[in-house]
Amino acid sequence: MADNSGFGLENDGDLLTLGRRIRHHRTARGLTLEQLGEAVGTAPSLLSMVENGRREPRLSLLQHVATVLDVSVTDLLADEPPSRRAALEIDLDRAQRGPLFASLGLPAVKASQKLPLPVLENLVGLHTELARRASEAIATPEEARRANTELRLERQARNNYYPEIEALAEDMTRKAGYTIGALTHRSVARMAEQLGFTILHVDDLPHSTRTVTDLRHGRIYLPPASIPGGHGLRSLALQALAHRVLGHERPRSYAEFLRQRVEITYFAACCLIPQSAAVEFLDRRKREKDLAVEDFRDAFGVTHEAAAQRFTNLATEHLGIPLHFLRVGDDGALFRGYANDGLPLPADVTGAIEGQMVCRRWAVREAFTRRDRAQESYQYTDTPAGTFWCSTQTGTTTNGQFSLAVGVPFASAKWFRGRDTAVRRQSTCPDESCCRRPAATAAAHWEDVSWPSARMHQHVLSALPTGAFPGVDATEVYAFLDKHAPSD
Secondary structure (H helix, E strand, C coil), X not given: CCCCCCCCCCCHHHHHHHHHHHHXXXXXXXXXXXXXXXXXXXXXXXXXXXXXXXXXXXXXXXXXXXXXXXXXXXXXXXXXXXXXXXXXXXXXXXXXXXXXXXXXXXXXXXXXXXXXXXXXXXXXXHHHHHHHHHHHXXXXXXXXXXXXXXXXXXHHHCCCCCHHHHHHHHXXXXXXXXXXXXXXXXXXXXXXXXXXXXXXXXXXXXXXXXXXXXXXXXXXXXXXXXXXXXXXXXXHHHHHHHHHHCCCCCCCCHHHHHHHHHHHHHHHHHHHCCHHHHHHHHHHHHXXXXXXXXXXXXXXXXXXXXXHHHHHHHHHHHHCCCCEEEEEECCCEEEEEEECCCCCXXXXXXXXXXXXXXXXXXXXXXXXXXXXXXXXXXXXXXXXXXXXXXXXEEXXXXXXXXXXXXXXXXXXXXXXXXXXXXXXXXXXXXXXXXXXXXXXXXXXXXXXXXXXXXXXXXXXXXXXXXXXXXXXXXXXXXXXXXXXXXXX
């Protein structure tokens, strides 16, 4: 009995190659589709679909075709195209069936024998270049981690200090009337006016954006205040202004996008905690041996994390204190980190620290075990790289708990409040026997009779968004601007 089933070609590329090989042998023997169809007892339209890779033939039909064309079935199923032209036709068909071409909204060009070879070569070349550029624009998680690592190492080399941005921010805040203490919302509005912008609060910002700037009409759209007087809206407005102050252009890669994000965040921090006032405050507290992130936070009306990160900008450059900063989730994973004091941050083989597990003995994780979390807690930790003192504060978000730590080498602890703590831990990480290996008795009891199911973080499998502004839905943004913009 004849086998009427398909034979399981793996993908469209295999079907395209098979179809072109059938066409090549048919035309070499001077047969039309009608003649071949009559010889094998099949409609020419079906053979046309097979030759164009749009239909998988039954094995029995393929055997009949091979017999009529005087070739073997194995020859028809060979992997390589029968000619250079056939290879180009296959490449064009593949490109026009892909999502990149579909997104262009253009009509497909039929890769027929009537298409001149130079035109075919040009079309394939253009599709290849489009695919190359799209691939270059997209950032895989690994590429993003490498870009983050490069930025972190650059910041470490310069003590996380950018004097040019400091000077720009200092000048703008002073011109807006800032003198001392917290930067007011009115001062931020004046800074926007210096650049020709008006700040407006709306409740329908596109979901993919934090702010939207209308360059044509000089408007910066922000969400409504969720916490009156909070520093969040000031920071968002300042970051939007920073793109203009720093002369940013549309980012050409994800690495450039990340660099711009670092720079606008730094500019906003410089404005919220201006250098001159901040250094004066910190220098006075250092002389008094009473440095504390919580006081720095309260003096300038920002969050603990903002104060801690701003402290890393100024401590080494102006106070001569090397230090580290960590933000860790309640699962122990490192979310953000910086160190120029020799603390060995956990890192993967690429040097990236994001998502790496922090030692259970470090203060930033020990803080989760403390009952009183209203204020900073203090701890000394002995490590293979030396002894470090840390000040830690915990917090909670919709995604769970987190902790923030600012720490310094033992010799610099003398400048900080909490240096007299008696809490001391010992860490030998990255040696896994420190805190990552279970007790031998527990392993013997459970290893062969347990099967935990790991939580999967789907984002690690996803490429990061492409486009001039990664992650932004342009259609939604332009509809928003049409709705809110004044009449031209």
